[in-house]
Amino acid sequence: xxxSIVALSAGLGEPSxxxxxxxxxxxxxxxxxxxxxxxxxxxxxxxxxxxxASLTGFASARLQHVYDQxxxxxxxxxxxxxxxxxxxxxxxxxVDAMETDAIIGKPVLLAATGGTARHSLAIDMALRPLFSYLxxxxxxxxxxxxxxxWGSSGEHALQRRIDRATGELASMLGGGGxxxxxxxxxxxxxxxxxxxxxxxxx
Amino acid sequence: MQIGIFTVGDVTPDPVNGTTPTEHERIKxxxxxxxxxxxxxxxxxxxxxxxxxxxxxxxxxxxxxxIGAQTKxxxxxxxxxxxxxxxxxxxxxxxxxxxxxxxxxxxxxLGRGNTAPVYPWFGKDxxxxxxxxxxxxxxxxxxxDEPVVNWEGKFRTPLQGFTSTPAPLDGVAPFVWHGSIRTPxxxxxxxxxxxxxxxxxxxxxxxHYIRLIxxxxxxxxxxxxxxxxQAIVGLGGQFFMRKNSQDAVNEFRPYFDVxxxxxxGPSLEEFTEAxxxxxxxxxxxxxxxxQFADFFGDYQRQxxxxxxAGLPLKTVLEQLDLLxxxxxxxxxEFAKRRPANxxxxxxxxxxxxxxxxxxxxxx
Numbered sequence: 152x153x154x155s156i157v158a159l160s161a162g163l164g165e166p167s168x169x170x171x172x173x174x175x176x177x178x179x180x181x182x183x184x185x186x187x188x189x190x191x192x193x194x195x196x197x198x199x200x201x202x203x204a205s206l207t208g209f210a211s212a213r214l215q216h217v218y219d220q221x222x223x224x225x226x227x228x229x230x231x232x233x234x235x236x237x238x239x240x241x242x243x244x245x246v247d248a249m250e251t252d253a254i255i256g257k258p259v260l261l262a263a264t265g266g267t268a269r270h271s272l273a274i275d276m277a278l279r280p281l282f283s284y285l286x287x288x289x290x291x292x293x294x295x296x297x298x299x300x301w302g303s304s305g306e307h308a309l310q311r312r313i314d315r316a317t318g319e320l321a322s323m324l325g326g327g328g329x330x331x332x333x334x335x336x337x338x339x340x341x342x343x344x345x346x347x348x349x350x351x352x353x
Numbered sequence: 354m355q356i357g358i359f360t361v362g363d364v365t366p367d368p369v370n371g372t373t374p375t376e377h378e379r380i381k382x383x384x385x386x387x388x389x390x391x392x393x394x395x396x397x398x399x400x401x402x403x404x405x406x407x408x409x410x411x412x413x414x415x416x417x418x419x420i421g422a423q424t425k426x427x428x429x430x431x432x433x434x435x436x437x438x439x440x441x442x443x444x445x446x447x448x449x450x451x452x453x454x455x456x457x458x459x460x461x462x463l464g465r466g467n468t469a470p471v472y473p474w475f476g477k478d479x480x481x482x483x484x485x486x487x488x489x490x491x492x493x494x495x496x497x498d499e500p501v502v503n504w505e506g507k508f509r510t511p512l513q514g515f516t517s518t519p520a521p522l523d524g525v526a527p528f529v530w531h532g533s534i535r536t537p538x539x540x541x542x543x544x545x546x547x548x549x550x551x552x553x554x555x556x557x558x559x560x561h562y563i564r565l566i567x568x569x570x571x572x573x574x575x576x577x578x579x580x581x582x583q584a585i586v587g588l589g590g591q592f593f594m595r596k597n598s599q600d601a602v603n604e605f606r607p608y609f610d611v612x613x614x615x616x617x618g619p620s621l622e623e624f625t626e627a628x629x630x631x632x633x634x635x636x637x638x639x640x641x642x643x644q645f646a647d648f649f650g651d652y653q654r655q656x657x658x659x660x661x662a663g664l665p666l667k668t669v670l671e672q673l674d675l676l677x678x679x680x681x682x683x684x685x686e687f688a689k690r691r692p693a694n695x696x697x698x699x700x701x702x703x704x705x706x707x708x709x710x711x712x713x714x715x716x
Binding site for chain 1: 483484487491537538541542545556557558561568576614615616617618619623624627628
């Protein structure tokens with residue numbers, strides 16, 4: 152069965168190093184998983200839509216299309232640049248305007264680029280808590296790429312971390328997951344709901 | 354079909370002439386707008402309830418009674434009355450008094466209120482908002498439907514041998530609408546009691562409202578009040594119109610661009626495409642409004658937001674004159690498409706008749 156993956160790249164430059172990292176992770180995931188369909192989404196192109204959604208509380212048709220793709224995907228790859236200790240505000244606004252329960256139980260692989268290796272804990276200190284809050288199923292290995300990693304001597308190490316992370320993603324997709332997904336149905340039998348037709352239950 | 358207007362009651366600077374109305378001016382303008390609504394033949398005027406600046410309507414029944422004394426046919430309503438932070442006993446008393454004063458020409462719409470600090474200011478907890486809505490409404494029903502109430506709940510002092518005065522006019526309590534856009538429990542509450550359900554249908558794409566309207570219709574049928582298409586549905590809407598559609602766009606754009614809620618965001622063109630807001634000619638407003646029934650099913654009440662974003666009173670009154678011109682066609686077209694089994698919007702007179710008919714059957 153085809154595995155569907157959405158890769159979100161929050162790189163703001165063009166060309167973007169973060170997008171390059173996302174593409175490398177996607178290539179590795181294709182090798183690991185074989186039959187995959189991948190949609191790579193660059194948030195830069197949605198910058199206006201994301202700001203509008205932050206102000207109006209609803210997503211434009213094309214931003215909603217991305218949220219729908221994210222919700223429907225079997226797994227997410229998230230690649231962000233690290234600016235001033237954390238991910239860019241645009242990425243946080245994208246997540247803020249998404250439904251809170253959109254990615255419950257969904258396997259998510261986290262990757263980041265940064266100007267120096269001293270930012271390398273940003274995945275664990277900034278990105279991981281965000282996805283814990285969203286109740287995603289987070290791949291244990293995070294992939295951080297500093298400028299050094301793109302040089303010939305570092306390439307091997309970066310590729311090894313990428314393959315380790317996509318290997319973990321593959322085993323998560325092959326397993327039973329967290330057993331939790333987004334709940335779309337209205338629960339007619341919650342205590343609160345039942346108390347409407349039967350006040351004694353209140 | 355009842356057609357009318359609803360106001361938030363915001364005091365917003367006019368970005369074109371740079372002035373901000375005083376609270377006094379805003380309150381008086383609200384009265385003028387309601388009188389105009391009556392004059393052009395609209396059915397409903399509804400005011401919001403707020404307890405924080407920049408909003409003025411903190412005391413809806415005071416304003417509505419004052420308007421009621423100066424109008425003839427207009428049904429006076431709310432959008433919304435806060436069922437969470439108001440004492441249900443005071444709601445029962447205030448709105449029953451209003452009902453007597455205006456000879457039944459009123460109803461009310463209940464809502465939760467989403468301004469977090471208002472809850473603690475009234476001694477309530479916003480995290481209990483849904484529970485407060487349910488318990489308070491169950492008490493309100495008893496206060497209006499039972500002569501002597503013995504009651505105990507979680508959120509209020511118990512009542513022993515309490516009689517709410519005055520009793521509803523003709524023994525028929527004011528009709529209740531429940532306004533909600535996200536909370537299934539509110540749709541369930543409306544369905545269980547056979548009350549009306551209102552989706553504000555402004556500021557967001559109409560697709561956001563369809564799920565709970567359909568849920569309410571199904572549950573209305575589940576509780577035996579009729580078929581799903583017979584449930585009592587109300588919708589909001591928003592427009593700005595001029596005879597020439599380009600004039601409407603040019604005049605409204607400076608208000609749109611800095612408006613509360615959506616200002617500084619999407620363009621007017623993007624927003625009018627995505628949401629029910631129509632900026633254009635009266636014909637365009639007419640066509641867009643009639644499409645609501647295609648999407649949501651035939652419904653009973655349409656309320657428009659017209660006094661928003663700092664528009665001056667003169668402009669708002671002109672908007673109502675233009676609405677008055679398309680009103681007969683709008684009514685005709687809605688009536689033409691409505692199947693015979695879909696009921697009219699409830700009025701006090703019709704509900705008194707229904708009650709008397711029921712009594713005769715029993716006798």
